[in-house]
Amino acid sequence: MTKRAALTRLSLAAFAIALHAPTISRAQTLPERYRATTDRIIAAALSDSAAYNRVALLTDKFGHRLSGSTSLEHALDWIIAEMTRDGLQNVRGEPVMVPRWVRGEESATMVRPRPMKLHMLGLGGSIGTPEGGITASVLVVTSFDDLADKADQARGKIVLFDAPFTNYGATVQYRSRGAIEAAKVGAVAALIRSVASNSMQNPHTGAMRYDSTVTQIPAAALSVEDAAMLHRMYDRGDPVVVNLRMEAKTWPDARSRNVIAELVGSEKPEEIVVLGGHIDSWDVGQGAMDDAGGSVAAWEAVRLLKQLGLRPRRTLRVVLWTNEENGLRGANAYRDAHAAEMSNHVLAMESDGGVFAPKGFSFDGSSEALPAVAAIASLLQPLGANEVAPGGAGADVGPLTALGVPGLGLQVDGTRYFWYHHSEADTMDKLDPREVAQCVAAMAVMAYVIADMPETLPRRAPR
Amino acid sequence: MTKRAALTRLSLAAFAIALHAPTISRAQTLPERYRATTDRIIAAALSDSAAYNRVALLTDKFGHRLSGSTSLEHALDWIIAEMTRDGLQNVRGEPVMVPRWVRGEESATMVRPRPMKLHMLGLGGSIGTPEGGITASVLVVTSFDDLADKADQARGKIVLFDAPFTNYGATVQYRSRGAIEAAKVGAVAALIRSVASNSMQNPHTGAMRYDSTVTQIPAAALSVEDAAMLHRMYDRGDPVVVNLRMEAKTWPDARSRNVIAELVGSEKPEEIVVLGGHIDSWDVGQGAMDDAGGSVAAWEAVRLLKQLGLRPRRTLRVVLWTNEENGLRGANAYRDAHAAEMSNHVLAMESDGGVFAPKGFSFDGSSEALPAVAAIASLLQPLGANEVAPGGAGADVGPLTALGVPGLGLQVDGTRYFWYHHSEADTMDKLDPREVAQCVAAMAVMAYVIADMPETLPRRAPR
Numbered sequence: 001m002t003k004r005a006a007l008t009r010l011s012l013a014a015f016a017i018a019l020h021a022p023t024i025s026r027a028q029t030l031p032e033r034y035r036a037t038t039d040r041i042i043a044a045a046l047s048d049s050a051a052y053n054r055v056a057l058l059t060d061k062f063g064h065r066l067s068g069s070t071s072l073e074h075a076l077d078w079i080i081a082e083m084t085r086d087g088l089q090n091v092r093g094e095p096v097m098v099p100r101w102v103r104g105e106e107s108a109t110m111v112r113p114r115p116m117k118l119h120m121l122g123l124g125g126s127i128g129t130p131e132g133g134i135t136a137s138v139l140v141v142t143s144f145d146d147l148a149d150k151a152d153q154a155r156g157k158i159v160l161f162d163a164p165f166t167n168y169g170a171t172v173q174y175r176s177r178g179a180i181e182a183a184k185v186g187a188v189a190a191l192i193r194s195v196a197s198n199s200m201q202n203p204h205t206g207a208m209r210y211d212s213t214v215t216q217i218p219a220a221a222l223s224v225e226d227a228a229m230l231h232r233m234y235d236r237g238d239p240v241v242v243n244l245r246m247e248a249k250t251w252p253d254a255r256s257r258n259v260i261a262e263l264v265g266s267e268k269p270e271e272i273v274v275l276g277g278h279i280d281s282w283d284v285g286q287g288a289m290d291d292a293g294g295s296v297a298a299w300e301a302v303r304l305l306k307q308l309g310l311r312p313r314r315t316l317r318v319v320l321w322t323n324e325e326n327g328l329r330g331a332n333a334y335r336d337a338h339a340a341e342m343s344n345h346v347l348a349m350e351s352d353g354g355v356f357a358p359k360g361f362s363f364d365g366s367s368e369a370l371p372a373v374a375a376i377a378s379l380l381q382p383l384g385a386n387e388v389a390p391g392g393a394g395a396d397v398g399p400l401t402a403l404g405v406p407g408l409g410l411q412v413d414g415t416r417y418f419w420y421h422h423s424e425a426d427t428m429d430k431l432d433p434r435e436v437a438q439c440v441a442a443m444a445v446m447a448y449v450i451a452d453m454p455e456t457l458p459r460r461a462p463r
Numbered sequence: 464m465t466k467r468a469a470l471t472r473l474s475l476a477a478f479a480i481a482l483h484a485p486t487i488s489r490a491q492t493l494p495e496r497y498r499a500t501t502d503r504i505i506a507a508a509l510s511d512s513a514a515y516n517r518v519a520l521l522t523d524k525f526g527h528r529l530s531g532s533t534s535l536e537h538a539l540d541w542i543i544a545e546m547t548r549d550g551l552q553n554v555r556g557e558p559v560m561v562p563r564w565v566r567g568e569e570s571a572t573m574v575r576p577r578p579m580k581l582h583m584l585g586l587g588g589s590i591g592t593p594e595g596g597i598t599a600s601v602l603v604v605t606s607f608d609d610l611a612d613k614a615d616q617a618r619g620k621i622v623l624f625d626a627p628f629t630n631y632g633a634t635v636q637y638r639s640r641g642a643i644e645a646a647k648v649g650a651v652a653a654l655i656r657s658v659a660s661n662s663m664q665n666p667h668t669g670a671m672r673y674d675s676t677v678t679q680i681p682a683a684a685l686s687v688e689d690a691a692m693l694h695r696m697y698d699r700g701d702p703v704v705v706n707l708r709m710e711a712k713t714w715p716d717a718r719s720r721n722v723i724a725e726l727v728g729s730e731k732p733e734e735i736v737v738l739g740g741h742i743d744s745w746d747v748g749q750g751a752m753d754d755a756g757g758s759v760a761a762w763e764a765v766r767l768l769k770q771l772g773l774r775p776r777r778t779l780r781v782v783l784w785t786n787e788e789n790g791l792r793g794a795n796a797y798r799d800a801h802a803a804e805m806s807n808h809v810l811a812m813e814s815d816g817g818v819f820a821p822k823g824f825s826f827d828g829s830s831e832a833l834p835a836v837a838a839i840a841s842l843l844q845p846l847g848a849n850e851v852a853p854g855g856a857g858a859d860v861g862p863l864t865a866l867g868v869p870g871l872g873l874q875v876d877g878t879r880y881f882w883y884h885h886s887e888a889d890t891m892d893k894l895d896p897r898e899v900a901q902c903v904a905a906m907a908v909m910a911y912v913i914a915d916m917p918e919t920l921p922r923r924a925p926r
Contacts, residue, residue: 056695057699060692060695060696061576061577062577063577063579113524114524114525114526116526119887198663199663199888199892200661200662200663200664200665200882200883200886200887200888201663201665201748201886201887201888201890202663202664202665224892225887225888225890225891225892228890228891228892229523229749229890229891229892232519232523232891233523236520285664286692419663420663423663423664424582424663424664424688425662425663425664425688427664427688427691427692428688428691428692428695429662429687429688429691429692
């Protein structure tokens, strides 16, 4: 959750005071009307470890799931079969062409001051190096400003951005555009300190990009430890030379799918509440918290409602988007394929911040809708998941919220998220069965009430 | 610190009450006699980052330092030169023959239910596998009792001990004798869950042993994550097959050295206060906290006293022991080489628990000496390092305390010690310059007062 979101977070108490102009008739009465049902949903979600077990089975069975990989497509086949077995409706894969970036073999080896294999991961989308790699002196900088100051030293060098982690948004820029800025001043490759808030020598990958006006150079992340070591050596005046080898290559686009399953509404089946996560991951670890957990939480929320015989008035639609990590092709394809029914989308909800203890939701929509959302969130007080704050709802629902669809993003305890994110350490053991069940409960309650309440949330004008 | 130690920990207040039979005349007056001097020592230690910088320089320059490696011997050469440059006296390396175990190439690959390279480290002292490795089904057990229950299933299998970390002493037994117990029931190799209290896919090595009456089988540690994954698969009834390849081999013993440097006493130069750490490490990470940090803290403590012109009555002797990790040959060689002067050893102090924020000392010696030690430790109250409790003083001083030499072990905040210990993540960035300086101060104060006070600590009878 961002600092700004935290400052504007609304507790139910604040909501009660703020509710001077309810835009949904009797929004205040939503909790009392739905509490018995939602308490039942919560109790059922917390009664077993079904969701955790399903995330574990999925991630153990298929491992990580990068766009264009067979493991992703096999996972999608399995999910479609399981959703069908669950008795969900209209289960299908909707075609999406996705980028196919393949890492191949890669290494970063310190050549001077002494030989040592570094802990590295190429960044997603990077080009490879020539065979034999690139061997060059390392110029260490701590920011783009620092690079500008040292621009005359950068030609022919490998630039290492050793920028300390502050927050993801601020620090990720070195991953996103480090290669562009380094190439502009003549560098032959870019390295970054992994974007991570803690480290045990696990490098973190993630998407990078090029600019059509600037030479493409290879880019990779070092572990926090190795970046710090090179930085210390550089500060001592030791000559630091690194050999970077990467076979990374982008192949022609591959076929993938957004997976969709529904619980069709009892009264207004054409009106749709979307809830989901992204089913692709980076090609390391298990992609358990990013984002098998969010995908399964949404899926399990709807399966649970079905199991409880709770069919809301509107249709609940689980969407497991493909290719969030390196393209957002799934999210855009969903928007395009469903353009005709976009005005009937009453909510788009995503979980993509890990399935740790849920705290509440960020809301991307009309401020007039906020009191009703906060009122519904108050039903999650037993889980401590009743905080609602304005903010982004998730990358995959972004194309929908841009069109005015109200968006919700599940917010969880993010203490350790950037310890594991995009690294080998994003694995099942980091998740807790009860916390995963709480995430299922939070999504199920939000989705159910918004799909069942008499009115819909007021929409915001398209961006 | 052990639970038992914590329960018997003496604060100065408790000491004041307990002091019914002082065995050193005016032990109570030690603090007032030395406070001005020790405050000066503490202030000087905390005035810069000299110790941290020296640990960083050592570990960056030479990396890890396994017994029998050239990196260890090059580090020793450099340390001897630096100690000489510091103006310390009688700087020398004392010869020690050490085991030479070489890891070589190694891998553990899951073959079924799906191919995946596991995160592994062979255990120190293990034999290798035949070329091509050992491929076998995995039997998962959680304890030696569990292995006994499943003994009839173990023949021809790779046994994985997936024992959760409780405390080091309890959990390390699977690393130490897992291969023995697995071989007894016919297993062809042993794997363990890394002995670690947290993990980001960093496997942890460490010493294992064989029993001359049991077949030797290869043994390796998996990351906590991979052990948990194999365990989940095993519990589901999935057939789990692993290929283990290890080139590990023990070569003939190699030459190494204990490094010694002194500040010769002004009045009783023949009486000796030993302080040190072990300079060898495992062959991963930088061996920064285990135990370059402890080695440098002891060294810097004496250098600092010299710099301050504080020459105590007795001799201060820095000993950097070699081969603590896989043999303790340095500790035993020191005892044997100095047998003639053992009765003149008035204290043996070690730091081998990391150089995090110091809490105090464990004391291995006569209970009659404890009040005086606690009185001196009270001088460390400004650092919060004044706790003293009975307990082991360290592996390297063990051969000395067994002979009755009073022993002290620096105790520090151990919260994260077993996150990094014996893994690639034992690196400089985990240390804090101020905390390292505090460790230097704690060792310097203890060593100085015990080397300078009129009487010596009463000895315990040899074990």
